Amino acid sequence: MNTTDPRPDVPPLFGPGSEFHGFFNDPRWALAMVRATVLEAAHPQIGAALIDNSTFVAHPWRRLHNTLVSLQRMFGPDDAVREREAARLNRLHARLSGTDARDRPYDAMDPQVRAWVVATLFESSVTMCRLSGQPLDQTTMERLYAEFQAFLAALDDGAGRLPPTLKEFWPYYDRVVDDELENTEALRIILYKLFDHLPAPAVLEGVPTVWAAGRALAGPVIGAVTVASLPESLRRKAGLPDIPGARTLTQGAYLTAGLARFLPEGWIRTEALAGLLTLSPDSDDPRARTVSAVRDGIKRAAALVRLITPIPAQPGPAGAAAGGRTAEEFFRTVLDQTGDGHLDWPDLAAMARELSGRLDLDEPDETRLYAAFAAWWKELQGALDADGDGRVSAEEYAAAAPGLAGPALIRLADVLFDAADADGDGSIDAEEYRALFRTGFHRDPADADGTYARGAFVKDFLSFMSGRRRSRAYDPLLAQA
Numbered sequence: 001m002n003t004t005d006p007r008p009d010v011p012p013l014f015g016p017g018s019e020f021h022g023f024f025n026d027p028r029w030a031l032a033m034v035r036a037t038v039l040e041a042a043h044p045q046i047g048a049a050l051i052d053n054s055t056f057v058a059h060p061w062r063r064l065h066n067t068l069v070s071l072q073r074m075f076g077p078d079d080a081v082r083e084r085e086a087a088r089l090n091r092l093h094a095r096l097s098g099t100d101a102r103d104r105p106y107d108a109m110d111p112q113v114r115a116w117v118v119a120t121l122f123e124s125s126v127t128m129c130r131l132s133g134q135p136l137d138q139t140t141m142e143r144l145y146a147e148f149q150a151f152l153a154a155l156d157d158g159a160g161r162l163p164p165t166l167k168e169f170w171p172y173y174d175r176v177v178d179d180e181l182e183n184t185e186a187l188r189i190i191l192y193k194l195f196d197h198l199p200a201p202a203v204l205e206g207v208p209t210v211w212a213a214g215r216a217l218a219g220p221v222i223g224a225v226t227v228a229s230l231p232e233s234l235r236r237k238a239g240l241p242d243i244p245g246a247r248t249l250t251q252g253a254y255l256t257a258g259l260a261r262f263l264p265e266g267w268i269r270t271e272a273l274a275g276l277l278t279l280s281p282d283s284d285d286p287r288a289r290t291v292s293a294v295r296d297g298i299k300r301a302a303a304l305v306r307l308i309t310p311i312p313a314q315p316g317p318a319g320a321a322a323g324g325r326t327a328e329e330f331f332r333t334v335l336d337q338t339g340d341g342h343l344d345w346p347d348l349a350a351m352a353r354e355l356s357g358r359l360d361l362d363e364p365d366e367t368r369l370y371a372a373f374a375a376w377w378k379e380l381q382g383a384l385d386a387d388g389d390g391r392v393s394a395e396e397y398a399a400a401a402p403g404l405a406g407p408a409l410i411r412l413a414d415v416l417f418d419a420a421d422a423d424g425d426g427s428i429d430a431e432e433y434r435a436l437f438r439t440g441f442h443r444d445p446a447d448a449d450g451t452y453a454r455g456a457f458v459k460d461f462l463s464f465m466s467g468r469r470r471s472r473a474y475d476p477l478l479a480q481a
Contacts, residue, residue, distance in 0.1 A: 052338075055338055114152065
């Protein structure tokens with residue numbers, strides 16, 4: 001699809017100069033994205049897909065980071081990057097289908113479903129400006145709508161499913177809200193659980209008290225602001241309360257966030273903030289060292305408080321070896337990617353999705369990786385599913401954890417090794433090793449001066465995936481929120 005116009009007076013659809021480009025680093029857009037996510041989750045097909053396949057409950061920061069990176073690629077100026085990202089998203093969505101709790105089918109490739117996702121982003125951007133007291137003029141709104149139409153067309157190979165004009169969009173939006181949206185389980189989890197139990201981002205995991213205090217204040221505010229900004233008919237369907245003063249709070253929140261736009265240019269960059277949220281504390285990134293220093297200061301202050309007001313020490317998890325984790329902790333933080341308390345195929349598919357996306361694999365390597373995870377799941381079912389219900393509970397895993405490191409897991413490690421071995425010489429040299437870990441895990445290991453043999457790579461991967469020890473490489477990718 002041609003996304004440029006030879007006329008100099010016509011703004012570009014993507015990249016600098018576009019309307020969306022101005023929104024991407026706007027702090028108000030964080031609130032708009034939460035609102036758009038709620039509207040998506042209220043759609044029965046999208047809500048079912050989120051419940052069955054998404055990691056938004058167990059790993060919300062990681063999902064936010066991935067969403068922002070994807071939007072940046074799709075709305076950026078590089079057509080080749082956009083085409084590659086669109087192809088990746090299409091492969092991802094093609095794997096998301098099934099039935100919901102009422103036996104209704106869902107399919108992430110359904111054109112109407114994809115159109116609704118894009119519609120929520122556009123409408124929430126418009127609402128963001130309106131609630132901030134700076135409503136978009138008609139011309140600007142039409143340009144923004146054209147950009148989101150082009151975004152959808154890039155995904156659907158030019159087909160598109162949004163109404164052709166902005167005038168026709170608003171009746172379409174009202175019809176979907178009134179006739180199709182429901183009080184889905186995904187909607188209830190976001191509004192009633194996620195805000196109140198949001199896990200700390202990786203860089204703040206060492207200061208749980210500080211995070212809990214901040215969450216206790218921010219969680220209800222974000223929830224109230226989001227609910228108050230939703231369409232009236234959806235609030236009625238979901239039985240959401242009309243909190244006194246919530247509308248004033250909502251306008252105040254958007255106005256306050258909007259003030260950050262007046263900071264010097266470059267002070268707020270969405271990409272940098274998203275990267276910081278998913279930054280591992282032991283990363284070699286200089287930002288991680290700065291955050292760690294601040295966190296250590298907070299810990300020392302907390303220790304002083306404990307000396308003045310002693311608090312009984314909390315026992316650590318029993319059964320964890322040095323450098324390792326208990327079976328229960330490994331099951332919760334690594335295996336149960338969707339956070340539903342069980343291990344089944346969507347959890348392993350989420351691992352495959354994260355690895356292939358973070359390593360930016362081409363279609364052949366991605367397909368091999370998914371096939372290897374599918375083979376591992378089949379092996380796990382045979383080894384761990386004692387009651388034959390098609391999934392593995394935490395108890396079943398703890399009772400037969402050694403079954404994790406079978407032949408299929410070894411094959412999975414081989415597939416990852418082959419993806420990293422760019423020149424196919426049977427070993428990962430220093431350049432390939434650094435490329436793998438910089439691209440996939442945002443770190444530059446100090447021990448990458450020689451070569452990384454297949455046997456050592458496989459051994460390290462098996463040690464992590466069998467829960468025997470932690471890993472500076474894989475923990476940030478699969479275990480942290």
